[in-house]
Amino acid sequence: MSNTYTKFAVSLAVGAGLALGVSAANAETPKSGGILEFVVPGKAPSYDGHIETTYAMIHRVRPFYSLLIRVNPDNPSDPSDFVCDLCAGAVPAATENGTKYTFKLQSGVKFHDGTPLTSADVKATFDKIIFPPAGVASARKSFFKAVKSITTPDASTIVFKLSFPTGSFIPALATPFNFVYSKADLDAHGYSWHKMNINGSGAFKFVQHQKGAFLEGVKNPDYHLAGRPYLDGYKAITSAKMALSIQAIRGNRAAAEFRGFPPKARDDLVKALGNKITVQESDWNCVLLGTPNHKIKPFDDTRVRQALTLGIDRWSGSKYLSKIAIVKTVGGVVFPSHSLAATKKELMTLKGYGADIKASRAEANKLLKEAGVPGLAFTFHNRGVDQPYKIVGTWMIDQWKKTGMKVKQQVNPTPVFYDTLRKKKSFDVSVDFNCQSVINPIADITKFLGSAGNNYGSYEDKPLEDIYNNILKSGDVAEQRRLIRQYEKRALSDEARMMISLWWYKINPHRSYMKGWKIAPSHYLNQHLDNVWLDK
Amino acid sequence: MRGSIRAFVTVEDTGMVTVSEIQVEEQFEDLSPKTTFMGMISLMLRKQPLGSFGAVIVIAMVFMAVFAEILTSIDPEDNNLEYMLTAPGEMFFLGTDQFGRDLLTRIIYGARTALFVGFTCAIIGSSLGLVLGVASAYFGGMFDLIIQRVVDVIMAFPLIILALAVVATLGPGVENVIIAITIPFIPQCARVVRSNALAIREIPYIDAARALGFSHVRIIMRHMVPNVMAPFLIMLTSFLGQAILLEASLSYLGMGVQEPTAAWGLMLQGGAEEYAESAPWVAVWPGIAISLAVFGFNLFGDAVRDTLDPKLRSQ
Numbered sequence: 003m004s005n006t007y008t009k010f011a012v013s014l015a016v017g018a019g020l021a022l023g024v025s026a027a028n029a030e031t032p033k034s035g036g037i038l039e040f041v042v043p044g045k046a047p048s049y050d051g052h053i054e055t056t057y058a059m060i061h062r063v064r065p066f067y068s069l070l071i072r073v074n075p076d077n078p079s080d081p082s083d084f085v086c087d088l089c090a091g092a093v094p095a096a097t098e099n100g101t102k103y104t105f106k107l108q109s110g111v112k113f114h115d116g117t118p119l120t121s122a123d124v125k126a127t128f129d130k131i132i133f134p135p136a137g138v139a140s141a142r143k144s145f146f147k148a149v150k151s152i153t154t155p156d157a158s159t160i161v162f163k164l165s166f167p168t169g170s171f172i173p174a175l176a177t178p179f180n181f182v183y184s185k186a187d188l189d190a191h192g193y194s195w196h197k198m199n200i201n202g203s204g205a206f207k208f209v210q211h212q213k214g215a216f217l218e219g220v221k222n223p224d225y226h227l228a229g230r231p232y233l234d235g236y237k238a239i240t241s242a243k244m245a246l247s248i249q250a251i252r253g254n255r256a257a258a259e260f261r262g263f264p265p266k267a268r269d270d271l272v273k274a275l276g277n278k279i280t281v282q283e284s285d286w287n288c289v290l291l292g293t294p295n296h297k298i299k300p301f302d303d304t305r306v307r308q309a310l311t312l313g314i315d316r317w318s319g320s321k322y323l324s325k326i327a328i329v330k331t332v333g334g335v336v337f338p339s340h341s342l343a344a345t346k347k348e349l350m351t352l353k354g355y356g357a358d359i360k361a362s363r364a365e366a367n368k369l370l371k372e373a374g375v376p377g378l379a380f381t382f383h384n385r386g387v388d389q390p391y392k393i394v395g396t397w398m399i400d401q402w403k404k405t406g407m408k409v410k411q412q413v414n415p416t417p418v419f420y421d422t423l424r425k426k427k428s429f430d431v432s433v434d435f436n437c438q439s440v441i442n443p444i445a446d447i448t449k450f451l452g453s454a455g456n457n458y459g460s461y462e463d464k465p466l467e468d469i470y471n472n473i474l475k476s477g478d479v480a481e482q483r484r485l486i487r488q489y490e491k492r493a494l495s496d497e498a499r500m501m502i503s504l505w506w507y508k509i510n511p512h513r514s515y516m517k518g519w520k521i522a523p524s525h526y527l528n529q530h531l532d533n534v535w536l537d538k
Numbered sequence: 539m540r541g542s543i544r545a546f547v548t549v550e551d552t553g554m555v556t557v558s559e560i561q562v563e564e565q566f567e568d569l570s571p572k573t574t575f576m577g578m579i580s581l582m583l584r585k586q587p588l589g590s591f592g593a594v595i596v597i598a599m600v601f602m603a604v605f606a607e608i609l610t611s612i613d614p615e616d617n618n619l620e621y622m623l624t625a626p627g628e629m630f631f632l633g634t635d636q637f638g639r640d641l642l643t644r645i646i647y648g649a650r651t652a653l654f655v656g657f658t659c660a661i662i663g664s665s666l667g668l669v670l671g672v673a674s675a676y677f678g679g680m681f682d683l684i685i686q687r688v689v690d691v692i693m694a695f696p697l698i699i700l701a702l703a704v705v706a707t708l709g710p711g712v713e714n715v716i717i718a719i720t721i722p723f724i725p726q727c728a729r730v731v732r733s734n735a736l737a738i739r740e741i742p743y744i745d746a747a748r749a750l751g752f753s754h755v756r757i758i759m760r761h762m763v764p765n766v767m768a769p770f771l772i773m774l775t776s777f778l779g780q781a782i783l784l785e786a787s788l789s790y791l792g793m794g795v796q797e798p799t800a801a802w803g804l805m806l807q808g809g810a811e812e813y814a815e816s817a818p819w820v821a822v823w824p825g826i827a828i829s830l831a832v833f834g835f836n837l838f839g840d841a842v843r844d845t846l847d848p849k850l851r852s853q
Contacts, residue, residue, distance in 0.1 A: 245811040266812045322619035326636045326812075386710075386792050396637060396797040400617040411796045413710055 032518060034232045036536035041241040041256045045214075048197035051181040052131050053139045057525045060178060061260050062217045062238045064529040066114070067181035067202035068226070070105060070124055070160075071172070073440060075533050078522030079284060081340055081441035084176050088119065088203070088226070093172065100167025100477065107158045111226040113184050114200075114207045121154040126185035128152050128162075130193060138193045144455065145174035145445050147474075167477055173442035178526050205231040205532035214240055225532065232518070232535035244389065251279075251513065257536075258512035261525045262286070262328050264389055271511045280514045282521035285331055285339045286506035287446070288437035290394050292382075293500050295429055296461040305369040306378065307498035310431065311354035312366035313405035318359070319397060320504055327393040330507035334490045335450060336443040337523065338505055342483050343443075344490060352495040363405045370406075379408035383429035385419040394503050395433055423458050434458060434500070439526035444473060447486065450493040450500055459499055466492050466499070589841020595834025602649040612640045614647040615798040623817045633819040635808060637798075641819065645827050647800035652831060655712065655785040655795075659719040660777035666720075667727025668770050672762050674728065675735035676754070686732070689725035697722045701784055705793045715794045719784045727773045734766045772843040779835030786828045802828045 044058035051059065051067065071093050074083040084093045089105040096103055111119040132149050134140040148164040148171055155161065164171060187201055200208040203226065206219035220235040239256055241247040248267050250256040252274055263271075271279050294301035294310060301307060316332045324330040334352070336343040349355045356362050370376050382402075384395040392413060399409045412429075414422060423432050436449040436456075448454045451470055452461040466489065473485045493499050510521050515537045522528040583590045602609060618638035626633040632641040674685040692700065704718035738744065739762070747757045788794030789803030790810075797804065805824035813820045 243811070264812065266816060270815055318619070322622060326622065392797060393636075397617065397619075399798055400615065400637070403615065411798065413792065413796045415706075415792075418709065 030517065030537070032232045032533075032535040033537060034535070035234055036538060038233050038236040038258075038516065038531065038534060038536060039256045040236070040238060040258045040260060041247040041250050042238045043241050043244065043247060043259070043261060045240070049200050050194075050196040051179040052127075053141055053197070054179065055141050057261055060526050060529050062211075063181075063200065064178055065204050065206040065219055065231075065236060065531045066200050066208055067204045068111070068119075069176065069178065069180050069182065070128075071176045072178070072530070073176055073522065073527050075528055075530070076520065078520055078528045079339075081173070081337070081523075084172055088124065088182060096164075096167065096171075101164040103162045103164075103171065105160045105162075107160065108226050109158065111203055112224050113203050114222065115184070117184060117186060119182065119184070119203050120157040121160040122157070123185045124160045124182055125152050125154050126188050127180070127182045130183070130188065131180060135193070142174070142177060142179060144448065145170070145177065145442075166475055168444070168474060169477075169479075169482075170442050170444040170474075173440040174445060176440050178439050178529065205530060206233075206236060209235070216240060227532060231532040233531065236531060251511070254513065256513075257516040258510065258519070260510065260529060262506075262508045262510055264328050265325055265509060268509050268511045278514050279511050280516075281509065281511045283510070284508045284521045284523050285337070286328070286508040287337050287439070287441050287524045288435060288506040289333065290329065290390060290503045290506070291434040291436060291449075291500050292398065292431055292503065293423075293434040293457075293459045294431045294498075295427060296459050296499075297427065298430055300373055300375045300378070301380075301430065303373045303375075304497055305373040306375060307501075308353050308495075309366035309369040309373075309378070309405070309407075310402070311494065311498050311501040312362045312369070313407065314354055314398060314401045314501065314503065315359040315362075316355060316502075316504060317357065319401070323390075323394065323397055323504060324507060327390040328506050328509065329390045329394060329504040331505040333502065333505045335447045335493060335502070336486060336490075337441050337446065339523070340441055340443055341479070342486055344487065348487060352491060353498065354495070354501065366405050377406055377408060380430040381410045381412050383419070383422060383432035384411055384413045385433055386413045386415045390506065391433055398503060427458060427460060432458065437506075437524075437526075439524045441523060443486070444482070447473075447489065450489070452499070461499060463492070463497060463499060466497070586841040586844065588837045589844070592834045592837025592839075592841060595830055596838050599649045599653060599831055599834070602646045603653045606646045606650055609646050610640070610643045612643040614639065614643045614800040623813065623820070625817070626819055632823050633817070635805065635820050636813065636817075641805070641823050644800040644805055645802070645823055648802045648805065648824065648827060649831075651712075651795055651799060651801040652782045652785060652828075655716055655719065656778045656781040656835075658716050659723060659781040659785075660774055662716075663720040663723025663781075664727045664770060664774045664777055667724045667729075667773070668731050668763065668766070669758075670724065671728035671731030672735045672758050672766060675732045675739055676758055676762060678739075682732075685728070689729055692722065692725040693729065695722070697780065698784065698787060701788060702791070702793065705788055710788075710793050710796055712795055712799070715785055715788055718788065719781050723777050723781075727770070727777070730769050730773055731766050734769050735762055738762050738765045772839065775835065775839030775842045779832045779839065782835065783828065783832045802831075 042058055042061045044056065046056065046059035046062055048054060049059065049063050051063065069087045070089055071084050072087045074080065074085045077083045086093055088107055088111060090108045091106065094104055107121055107124065113119055129152060130138065131140050132143060132146040134143065148166055148168045149162055150165045151163045153161045181202060183196060184201055187195055205222055205225045207222050209218040209220050211217040217238045218235065221231055221233060225231060239250065241250060247259045248263065248271065251259065252271060268281055272281065292310065294307050296302050320330055320332050331338045332349065332355070334344040334349055350357060354362065367376070370378050382395060382399055385391040395411060399411055402409045422429055423434065436446065438446045448470070449456060451457060451467060452459065452463050453467060469485055469489045469492065473482055473489060476482045476485060494502060508521060508523070508525065516534065517537050518533040518535050520528060616639065621630070621634050621638040622636055624630050624634040630640050630642070632645065634640055670685060674682045700722045701718040704721055705714055708714040708717060744757065744761060747761050785794055786803030786806070789801050790807045792807060795801035795804050802824040806821055810821040
């Protein structure tokens with residue numbers, strides 16, 4: 003009874019939230035003023051967007067910086083809708099057979115220290131990201147493989163020349179980590195200065211950061227978008243545990259948490275606060291993977307890896323886990339809502355995606371026997387984070403046990419987890435993830451390449467690399483789609499290099515008085531806060 | 539023992555009585571009060587009512603741990619997602635958790651984890667502490683000084699902090715949890731045992747043993763250790779409850795036993811935060827199990843102390 007009531011209440015709230023959110027954004031006039039308080043779980047290792055990969059940094063620091071282009075804040079779910087941020091007008095189309103992009107910058111943009119922002123600053127920024135000097139880290143250098151040169155014909159023009167045309171360039175450019183830094187800062191203080199210091203041109207100026215407590219920003223009166231931001235400032239409150247975040251929203255100490263809550267937390271908040279809570283939901287460009295260590299026997303055997311993926315009942319998992327965890331969608335290597343993603347029919351041809359789980363598990367057992375390891379025993383290495391790692395990990399172990407395998411779980415705190423995954427590589431099978439910001443399938447699927455910097459399976463697969471190179475150079479979407487299916491089949495089924503569990507699902511319950519913010523398919527996107535306002 | 543004494547008595551004419559023979563039957567009857575098993579229980583109930591209650595809980599836990607497979611036919615780790623978060627009822631007496639696992643089954647199997655960790659830590663910790671404490675008292679001098687300063691350093695840390703530090707270094711898992719809990723127990727037991735052993739060391743029979751040329755090991759193990767068994771047993775029983783609580787605490791913090799193993803602290807961790815309101819049974823039952831177990835062992839330990847301590851016994 004209560005369950006039915008809860009479902010009904012949630013449906014109402016979600017429906018009302020989405021409906022009201024869309025119509026309200028159109029109909030309501032934004033109000034200026036007020037301080038937005040929100041909670042951020044996790045700690046930001048540094049303020050430097052060019053080297054960091056965590057939402058804990060983005061949620062706190064992104065409002066201080068501008069990008070050259072960004073995902074349309076009013077339509078963040080569309081993976082192909084980009085708008086200018088620092089550039090003027092519309093995002094330019096490529097010229098010279100898709101190998102040249104020329105951007106004109108807005109005039110009068112200033113950094114927070116008062117110095118004007120010119121094309122030299124944008125060039126210095128992307129030189130640091132794309133062509134970093136030896137010893138300087140750049141987390142997204144590989145996104146820009148096609149870029150040959152960056153030039154600045156004048157103070158307001160910047161030109162990117164590509165080696166070959168690629169559809170992945172513009173999405174890569176809109177990545178929210180590409181903060182535009184001041185060339186003067188880079189020249190004067192070096193490439194490490196931004197780890198501990200902030201001087202951007204974003205909607206808010208840095209005030210203070212009490213580490214472990216909160217970070218404060220105040221409205222930038224010289225912001226280049228007229229009339230923005232609406233807020234007087236914001237306060238990002240550190241919250242170590244999800245329970246604290248939920249209570250902060252419930253007790254109105256914070257308006258939102260932008261990463262996402264599990265369904266139960268959403269239901270509890272809706273039940274407690276009714277229409278004072280608005281819920282926004284979206285597919286999430288994050289997927290939880292299982293990575294077998296190809297250097298450890300018997301995981302060097304394709305049959306064993308195939309047995310691992312065959313044992314998992316993804317369709318049933320999607321149905322039930324979506325009630326208790328931030329996962330939901332069954333998918334392949336590409337973000338499920340994207341046009342390049344596999345259809346359900348295509349997915350069902352892959353090992354481990356069939357509708358008949360009994361048949362799959364029988365095949366898994368047969369393969370294990372053939373490989374000489376019936377009743378395979380191994381340890382599953384997982385990350386000590388509840389959502390969704392430990393939940394999905396426990397479910398995967400149960401799936402393998404139902405297939406006849408004996409699996410123990412080794413859960414490590416995040417630093418130890420990364421150390422084991424990336425450096426020691428002493429795991430049998432480890433949980434892994436692929437979380438990206440802008441949906442850019444061609445860049446996102448590099449995760450499955452043995453040569454990728456963020457692949458920890460310790461394997462080389464030349465045919466897979468060849469297929470990827472063909473995808474990268476293919477200009478035709480239909481051809482790209484066909485090649486991605488080949489790539490997906492080899493990576494997930496024929497060689498079973500890695501196994502996909504479920505794609506994440508983003509649920510953001512927030513106080514209804516917070517307006518203007520729209521959920522994106524990534525917890526990295528749409529966090530500039532220049533369009534957020536408070537209706538108190 | 540049954541028996542009788544038969545005397546052959548002759549009364550002479552003079553009136554003198556002569557005992558010519560006394561026959562002693564082989565079997566004597568024990569005239570001390572009869573104590574049956576039920577009588578012992580009754581006596582314990584009267585003298586140690588709380589201790590008896592504790593003993594009942596301990597026995598129940600041991601019974602659950604040993605006969606878990608007989609008490610329930612359900613696999614404690616088996617997910618039944620279609621029954622996730624089912625409320626207590628006819629089908630699932632204590633309800634199910636978020637993975638549809640039967641909570642009663644997991645509570646029963648959780649007793650096994652708790653007792654395994656509890657007994658292992660308590661026995662190893664107190665035994666090592668016993669040997670260290672007696673040796674420290676027996677040898678004295680520099681050896682005693684060094685051992686006691688090391689004990690001081692370890693005891694300066696609160697139990698949970700030290701256990702957390704050890705498990706953070708070694709990593710989570712049952713084996714590491716046992717090490718993490720055992721290490722802080724050793725100095726605690728060593729300190730208590732040493733104070734008793736110091737008094738025993740001064741008793742002449744120890745000097746006599748030395749004079750007879752017995753080895754140090756023999757003197758320690760055969761002449762000193764048996765005489766400090768009372769404080770040792772008291773420490774052992776008190777460690778049991780502490781170890782169970784510590785294991786639950788570490789598991790609750792995600793640094794102890796790992797999923798899908800049935801362990802009370804882990805069950806609490808999995809349910810307390812998210813389901814406290816909507817499915818309170820997920821957190822309530824393991825919480826009650828932990829409280830009862832610790833309560834039971836503490837009461838039982840107190841009763842053992844009262845029985846073994848001569849001062850308390852005389853009172």
